[in-house]
Amino acid sequence: MYFDLTESIKDSILNAMDDQTSDLVFDSKSRSVVESDQNTTNNEQYIDLPKWTSADGFKIRQDFVSCLHAPLAKDELQQILHSGRGVFRNFKSCLKQYPEIEKKWHLFKRRKMLLKVNEWYNALRELWGLEALEAEPEDFEDLVQNDFIFRGYDSAKDKESVLHYANVEEVCIDENLEEVSAAIKFLWERQFLSQDSDFGLVSKTFSDDFAGCITFQACTSSSTKAVVLSAFFVLKNFRGLGIGRMLLSQSLELLRKRKIQWVIIANVIIPDSMIPLLNRSGFKKIGSGYIARLF
Numbered sequence: 001m002y003f004d005l006t007e008s009i010k011d012s013i014l015n016a017m018d019d020q021t022s023d024l025v026f027d028s029k030s031r032s033v034v035e036s037d038q039n040t041t042n043n044e045q046y047i048d049l050p051k052w053t054s055a056d057g058f059k060i061r062q063d064f065v066s067c068l069h070a071p072l073a074k075d076e077l078q079q080i081l082h083s084g085r086g087v088f089r090n091f092k093s094c095l096k097q098y099p100e101i102e103k104k105w106h107l108f109k110r111r112k113m114l115l116k117v118n119e120w121y122n123a124l125r126e127l128w129g130l131e132a133l134e135a136e137p138e139d140f141e142d143l144v145q146n147d148f149i150f151r152g153y154d155s156a157k158d159k160e161s162v163l164h165y166a167n168v169e170e171v172c173i174d175e176n177l178e179e180v181s182a183a184i185k186f187l188w189e190r191q192f193l194s195q196d197s198d199f200g201l202v203s204k205t206f207s208d209d210f211a212g213c214i215t216f217q218a219c220t221s222s223s224t225k226a227v228v229l230s231a232f233f234v235l236k237n238f239r240g241l242g243i244g245r246m247l248l249s250q251s252l253e254l255l256r257k258r259k260i261q262w263v264i265i266a267n268v269i270i271p272d273s274m275i276p277l278l279n280r281s282g283f284k285k286i287g288s289g290y291i292a293r294l295f
Helices: 007-018 054-066 071-083 087-095 099-127 143-147 155-169 178-194 243-257 272-280
Strands: 024-027 032-035 046-048 148-152 199-205 210-220 223-234 262-265 284-286 289-293
Touching (some): 007 024, 007 099, 071 087, 148 243, 155 178, 155 199, 155 223, 178 223, 223 243, 243 272
Antiparallel strands (some): 024 046, 148 199, 210 223, 262 289, 284 289
């Protein structure tokens, strides 16, 4: 019996696929998911749901972790996947420690499961003599734009926060070299405090939790078309969500509007994880630093 795959039907089927304890089928007449019994067997009104097993659930968790760029969460989740015991329960508990990554997981999982539902529905359409529908996963808006605020850096309000969180995070520091770490932190603080950063962006959650920042300083009064990057970091619990990419891309666009032609990164240790982002954003390595021409 033909039916349209509405949003409410999708949601019902997704919930049923997640239920590994009940024997459920889709009732094409009432357009609802119902318990399977003797009346639903060999009855065209009742349709088997898309196949979704615990093995499928484990596989998408592997896929999610493999493309995750948040080091702390990724390491913990990988250990859970390899533990072999209580994987799903422990996976869920671990994500509770990283609320933003947990949201990303739910979007990832829903998108993957919707592809299965689409395949299932197209197989039915073929039986009905209808053309297959193209896969159209839901148009998920960017998690970063939905859940984070990006506002201009205000030195009077934000300088102390940047110094505090940079120290807490030990930005760009090798944890195995305590003395060197302390020296590098001192040098960075002195450079940051020597001249006020007059431009940048700060990222916060809607509950006003600090997530990351990027700041720039003017080079000299005689060089009005060049700025130096003075701070750029994202707190550990928010890494891997695209916040750093958003901070950099938005700030570079705003600098272009200010007619700033050059962005220089000098006297700042750049972590390996940041280099691909810099390369994609047009930065070129010059000596021990980086430089980007904006126009």
